[in-house]
Amino acid sequence: MSATSSPAISLKVEFGGGLELLFSNERSHTVTIPARAPSPAGADTDVHPPGGGGRPADIAFLIAWLRANLLQERAELFEENGTVRPGILVLVNDTDWELEGEGEYVLKDGDEIVFISTLHGG
Amino acid sequence: MPPRSCALCNKARAILKRPKTGQQICRECFFWVFETEVHNTITEAALFKPGDKVAIGASGGKDSTVLAYVMKTLNDRYNYGLELFLLSIDEGITGYRDDSLETVKRNQQQYDMPLKILSYDELYGWTMDAIVSQIGKKNNCTFCGVFRRQALDRGASALHVDHIVTGHNADDIAETVLMNIMRGDIARLGRCTLICTQGEDTIKRSKPFKYAYEKEIVMYAYFKKLDYFSTECIYSPDAYRGHARAFLKDLEAARPSAIIDIIHSGEAFEVTEVIKATQKVQxxxxxxxxxxxxxxxxxxxxxxxxxxxxxxxxxxxxxxxxxxxxxxxxxxxxxxxxxxxxxxxxxxxxxxxxxxxxxxxxxxxxxxxxxxxxxxxxxxxxxxxxxxxxxxxx
Structure with missing residues (x-):
């Protein structure tokens, strides 16, 4: 987790379509993550550059952070090659993340990020 | 990134990128195009006629929940004159189907449609729980698939309906095309892309979501806040379909039109008379x-x-x-x-x-x-x- 002195942002994260089963069976979570991510993307999330190095926290970082800190089981059903597994939809403040730059979207304090799996039976 | 406006109305802010077209569209235009495309699918294939009694195969999952909502919407909007029913099959899987049936019961209230639930237990004398305890988890999907198909027809018969619609979507059909190719099952390859199938004396079955992308179905359910159930069947690993599905999702990530392209490929195969002749007499x-x-x-x-x-x-x-x-x-x-x-x-x-x-x-x-x-x-x-x-x- 981030050192107490590091700047942090607070986000609302929701899981749906069965993904909540990987996250303690809770659909809605409020998380506080470091405001800056280690650079480059995909680096170890436990290493936080002191004093504002690295890059601003983006969704790619959030995905890695969630995998490392919130996910309880079967990580391969959530994350794959530094992004979400194909078939998982992501919304940023109720907008398709494909319109927001996907993993490169820079998170702001108070953002609401929704992950929905489409992979479960119909 | 600056917010961009809808490619259709040029007014509201876009909230979705359509996988089929790449268009960026707003919420209201999304609802409208999604519903209208399903309507076009229905009318172009002439699936229904006024007075038809139609059962919606309802599992409580995303596809059938959206299908029930859209069928009701279109039936009202375009005066199809259909009498709609919900038909659910209770396979007898504790912790899976019992929960999803609760969703269907809520749908019955929300959509004001009669609901018929037919169980494997009453029809066959066996629940899937009992079957799995006897035969194990391997191959149990074979029982479930055969039993469900017949149960749906029998449920439809009990409701006196002549048509069952199911929530199979474009992704499901593309997956099935791939599986039939990989298995060399040419006879099924010819049939699996049909929007409507009907045997000699069987009840019609059709797929109004044949061209609807799973992404849009899930987005529709999300933005409409529809009540659906999503948990993997506890017995289910249908490994072969799982691989086909993962492969298809990878293809879609690289090129979203892949799904509709694969359906088109499936349709374009011509099943020769020789192969048709070896298909069995009903x-x-x-x-x-x-x-x-x-x-x-x-x-x-x-x-x-x-x-x-x-x-x-x-x-x-x-x-x-x-x-x-x-x-x-x-x-x-x-x-x-x-x-x-x-x-x-x-x-x-x-x-x-x-x-x-x-x-x-x-x-x-x-x-x-x-x-x-x-x-x-x-x-x-x-x-x-x-x-x-x-x-x-x-």
């Missing part, structure tokens, strides 16, 4: 009256295996198969041993639980053909099922 099961291409339908064959206390269904299937593969005039050449086995299969049915006689809602059944006719008309037999019905009710 007849009725001599035990329960359901459509069958063999002496016994697949459900009766599987049920017999269960009732025999764990006898592998393939053993029973093999006996029936072997007998039916012989040309009729070869029957007299069979060994006594084979005849004995056959008698055992046919006679012992009296002591077992069997499936009630199937009655179609509309058509008169032709007289049952004799066993001799059956023997001479069959050309092949295996317990295999339509792959698309392996997936949950959709």
């Amino acid at each position: 007849q009725t099961c001599k035990r329960c009256g359901y459509m069958s291409s063999n002496y016994l339908c697949k459900a009766c064959t599987l049920l017999e295996g269960l009732e025999r206390g764990g006898a592998s269904p393939s053993v029973v299937g093999l006996l029936v198969t072997t007998a039916s593969e012989l040309p009729f005039n070869g029957l007299s050449l069979q060994t006594n041993r084979m005849q004995g086995k056959l008698d055992a299969v046919l006679i012992s049915a009296d002591n077992m639980r069997t499936i009630p006689l199937f009655q179609t809602p509309s058509t008169l059944r032709p007289p049952m053909s004799t066993f001799k006719e059956q023997l001479s008309s069959s050309t092949q037999s295996q317990v295999i099922i339509d792959p698309i019905h392996l997936s949950t009710l959709a």
Whole structure:
């Protein structure tokens, strides 16, 4: 987790379509993550550059952070090659993340990020 | 990134990138184009006529929940004149289907549609829980798929409907095209892209979401805040479909049109007359009256295996198969041993639980053909099922 002195942002994260089963069976979570991510993307999330190095926290970082800190089981059903597994939809403040730059979207304090799996039976 | 406006109305802020077209569209335009495309699919294929009684195969999952909502919306908006029902099959899977059926019961209230639930237990005398405890988790999907298909038809018959619509979407159909290609199942490849299928005296089945992307179905449910259930079946690893699905999702990530392209490929294959000729003559099961291409339908064959206390269904299937593969005039050449086995299969049915006689809602059944006719008309037999019905009710 981030050192107490590091700047942090607070986000609302929701899981749906069965993904909540990987996250303690809770659909809605409020998380506080470091405001800056280690650079480059995909680096170890436990290493936080002191004093504002690295890059601003983006969704790619959030995905890695969630995998490392919130996910309880079967990580391969959530994350794959530094992004979400194909078939998982992501919304940023109720907008398709494909319109927001996907993993490169820079998170702001108070953002609401929704992950929905489409992979479960119909 | 600056917010961009909708490619359709040029006013509201875009909230979705359409996988089919790449267009960026707003919430209201999304609802409108999604519904209108389904309407166009329905009208172009002339799926319904006024007065039709239509059952929506409802599992409580995303696809069938959205289908029920959209069917109701379109029926009201365009005056289809349909009488709509919800039809659910309770496979008897504790912790899975019992929860999803609660969702369907809420849908019944929300959409104000009559609901019929038919259980494997009442129809076959076996729940999936009981089947799995007898045969294990391997191959249980075969039972579930065969039993569900027949249960849906029987439920439709009980409701006196002549048409079942299911929530199979473009992704499901593309997956099935891939699976049929990988298995070399040319006969099914020719059929699996059809929007509507109807046997001689079976109830029509169609797929109004044939061209609807899963992404848009899920987004529609999300933005409409529809109430659906999503948990993987606890017995389900249908590994082969899982691989096809993962592969398809990878393709879609690289090029979103891949899904519709694969459906188009499936449609473009021409099934030659030679292959059609080897497809089996449709007849009725001599035990329960359901459509069958063999002496016994697949459900009766599987049920017999269960009732025999764990006898592998393939053993029973093999006996029936072997007998039916012989040309009729070869029957007299069979060994006594084979005849004995056959008698055992046919006679012992009296002591077992069997499936009630199937009655179609509309058509008169032709007289049952004799066993001799059956023997001479069959050309092949295996317990295999339509792959698309392996997936949950959709």
